[in-house]
Amino acid sequence: MKKRITCALLVLVMLAGALPSSALFTDIVSDSERWAAESLASLGIVNGTGGSAFNPNGTLTRAEFCKMAVLAAGFSEVSLYSSYTIFPDVLASEWFAPYVNAAVRKYQIIRGDSAGNFNPNTPITYGEAVTILLRMLGYTVEDIGYFWPCDDALKAEQIGLNRGMRSFSTSDSLTRGQAAILLRNLLMTEQKEGGLYITKAFRTGDLSVLAATWETDTELANGEVRLYAGEDASIVTSSTALSRDLVGLRGTPVYAQTGNKLLGFIVDTENLETAVVQSTSIDAITTADGSKISIPRSCKLLVTAGMVDYTASYYDLRPGAQIYLYRDDGGSVSLVTGGQTTLSLASVGVYGVDDIVFVRGSTILKNGSEITEDEIDKFDVVSYVSDEKTYYVSDDRVTLLYEDAKPSYASPSTITAGGHTFSISEEASRYFQDLTFNRTITLLFDYNGNVAAAFNSARVGGKVPAILTELGGEATVKLLSNGLELKGTPSFSGFPEVDAGDGEGVSSLYAQVGRIVGFSQDNQGRFTFSTYSFRDTSAGDIDPVKGTVGRYEFSPEIRIFEEPAEGMPLNEITQEDLGPVTLSASKVRHIERDSAGKVSLLVVSNVTGNGFTYGLISQTQTQVPAGEDLEGNTVYRTQYTLNLRTDEGTQQYVTFRNPGLRNTSSMVPGGIATSVLAQTYSEAPPAFKLERTATVGRDDFDTREGVRVGNVFVELADDVLIYAKSIDRFLTLNEARSNFSTFEIYCDRDPGDGGTVRIILVS
Template identity: 30%
Template structure:
């Protein structure tokens, strides 16, 4: 939630898009359809790559596209070398395509004068007839008035969606592209399969976004297609993948060898891509002010992995690609968010103090709206060519463990037990290092190495939260978004899962973890001014929060709904080489670390040294189920609305008692222009937490807040703190 006035606040998080335009724009159907045919090898451009979509198609050219789309392009050679039509000589380029289409596929025919007319422009009526035959329709199926009967039936099956032509009109290359993509999406006569499923040896991966065309396969091969959706995966392409398909929603067709043959954009609905300015738990705001509303029911994919938007939107940062697919009904059905593809534009490592950019440039540093003046030495600047510069201050320091194929020209390097891909432009900066050196990697937003410097040249400490820990290995989510894993060299006795730690390495393939100490500041945090006492907050500051000894959670500055946080609430902070605060750990400020719902008390019997004891336990019941019981008690009775926070070792770290306001009407809830939901009460406005828990008494079920409000006009809300103290509504009961 970000601040509005007095008690109204709404969260804001900046994030942006790879090669997408600054303004929100629907993916052009003609362009994406042409890109699909180009990927398939069916539609090719001139020497400069221009597909000439406004140009007319000849009958021979249309015939070639049809044969390739049928998946029969490999058979053309068998049909070349002889003549069926006097105007299609055996020596001509089109003979194999024409002969196959006429003799084998039976989808085209010549004129009554015995000629084919290869150089005649193809008319709409002729084109539609060919495509309908490819779907398995005959004159007996559609009627005997040619070509009108074919055109009418084609409209019924969706073949001509997006094309408005008369039967004798010339078909342009762009219109043909739309028709062929409609064909790929259309059902065959009889409805058993879609046309794309009938391509010889084809496997179809439906309802996916094309997230990247520069992904890496599990075996290390680059230039692969990555899709995210109903099934996520990475596949090497059969041909070239046009950039115009990145971000599109549709289906990926694999050939018999398992390679990506073509990505088919969805035949209905629309896909919107854009550089994004900000996000809340319910919407995404684009740079031009366009708002994309995202419901909790929408499918959401982050870097190729299915996520819940409500739980994951806080992980969306600047420089990320966003694509939203709208159904025909106008609602957002699926959303893709992916890191910037660092191969899509130029990448520069800043080697001096100061960096010049055009005056109109939009600058984001680690997702935060910034200016060129905020760019520092060793930052990585990515320019997608759209006037938006995504700057990353993402660094990893550790022992140089390994390089492939060699240290002179590495394609990948291993640091902190983790392998990183090296951009071609970064090889030179790594060539001077040897295995065993301490180096600092300078990373792009998609964690590729843009450059490297010695550990002594750039002071950098790796901070992160432990997400997995055993006696032999550990995984840490670093503050900069990188996740590292490795064999444990040493671990501080006070380190548990959920601890904020520093990470380093001395020996090959190993990491050591140390819990951060207590570095309380006597100075207050000014959220509005972006300062901690006399220190400025870095544009790339990472903010964490805990409750006493609880597991640490990552939050955003915008989650803090008060202007000032006292120094007593600052549990730890660290500064970057510029002297700005880059890491900040707060103690129980926002209330967001607690899990809210109904208290459930219990007991557990524990044994040690031959002695046993029965201890109290506490868990929370809410719409997500029942949390794992933790040792300790709140003193509250069962079914009391409250919140608890747990330590990484499974004990109660603290609890939040809630204050009730009864007799609240459904009409007391309001939403502002930014999508912030709040409740009007006698004591003022109280923002509603993004993850508010709602319970319906009559059915004894948990539900979405909107559902709870719809079934009752007698509600009780429970909030954690006063609005002035940054409180939020955490639980709502519908009576």
């Protein structure tokens, strides 16, 4: 398969020094300022002002510029220069003291004013800044001239120190964005005695194109980047996470004086142009503004296939792609890099695989929550809706056995996987070219639930959460992410048999029916499962009104499930079902948070009472044969029988675990988990006894809707059961109020916690 090179150009925040993942500055509009700032940030010379901001139009103080200057010189001995005072207005306790002290003692590039002060918090002027940098380059007043600062500004222009900058008078305050260009120029300027200044503290590589980083190319290992020096590709390890905004640009790789790890990358802006493709031909590129750029046969092109001749792959530059063009000394285009495409309406791409440009100022949503590009994971599907200027990101996927494709294997419009037929768009069909039948593949879905891509499961796979809804000779699962229902032959591997009585064994997988499981299909076509461990139960109280669990907000797409009793099948409920009052943290059984840190999955213990069938329950127990011991003697096991009586008749449930009720033939108000009544086996005790909440009179009822218990109005369940023991009958409420005066109320939980009346005994 061809190597794919991704150039992602959405600006995010880039902090100084090594980072676990790259980030970009989001507030720099100027390309030249942004590339300079990102280049310096890769070496730890500059950083942002907080969050994703660089504040390019803000001014720099003399202390701030001094720090940047000595860091550009390779300064690192902070502790050696932080314990003394040189200027009376630069105390040793100030954050900038070691940098100012080093600038005086180690580099001799700054001086105080006539009063002996440094004035650290005064904005630095353009004239002061170039004077400092000229000293760093080895120039003296004899080389420059005695008319400061005009001679210094003139010298800076002569040697190209201000190339790419806007015009400044010597007394103008220097902005942060323009200071970044000035310092970038310093690094790439010849010293008075020869050699680029950057080589004083660093080692440089050959001029190269930064083709990809480990974050933009899934074929690269963590920390790796791919460089092209001419047509030669190399993979190097970086000690810092290079900004994705630098991918696709040509520049100078920067290394430590010793060792082979890449420290940073300085963008080369000489003869660089940017454009957006409207159309291409074998000898020209027409840009979005209607301009036509001639391309000679000798031009090279860096696209998904690598560094190739432009004539061999010009068609890979798709409409909407932002590209970089480099001209030679004669003005001809010698190199085009890019291949990244802005997703259009209804278009999708796979992050880290496809070439995606993020439109600045757009919104990125994942699972309904706003995120940054940094929070998009490899293999997430990105869909752009231009009318909304919004990117929708989906991490929905499933691993299934690839069975068939029509009408062609290489470009199918439908495929069969996991016994299910999926429609495949023309855009998604390209992912099936190298896939093989009777092997597992992982399907990736967009935010609408459509198949957007597919990969060999060895490349991206794993189990996904699903509800095991049915189990027998065939299993039925429902994916938690998008509701897709699949049926197939189950594998019971990993789930040992347990004794079900009468010498019969049954797989413990049956205990997972109705619960969340990890799901995938194997190469033999079997549905395979894993238990889904509940975790993170100490997040805090649930506030259904605010939509929070502790300090975590609900995701707009939160899924909430209720576990009526431990180990029981789950019932999906809504935020409204949680009620109007705060629920104790003890009700939290499990939470998961999305990329934005919001709660996307919440499992609670019994909070609605709706997961049970209520009625009059009795429990008995008997000893039943369970096999023989080694001597041939019959071994017995306790079998518990529950009888649940309602106005529709009596249901019976048998279990080998004590449900916890007192053994008696007397019928008492209680409930059994509804889902358990339909099962042949369950490991968890399924029943509980209801405690009497209160005794009221007929006048305490408010028609058929509720009853007053003290000062609390308690709702009646729609299927509330009313039983008269004296006549052994279930009654309607009107019938009961007409003939009886005393009403024992049984609620599923405390009325103060939103309890509902489930059973009423009348006398």
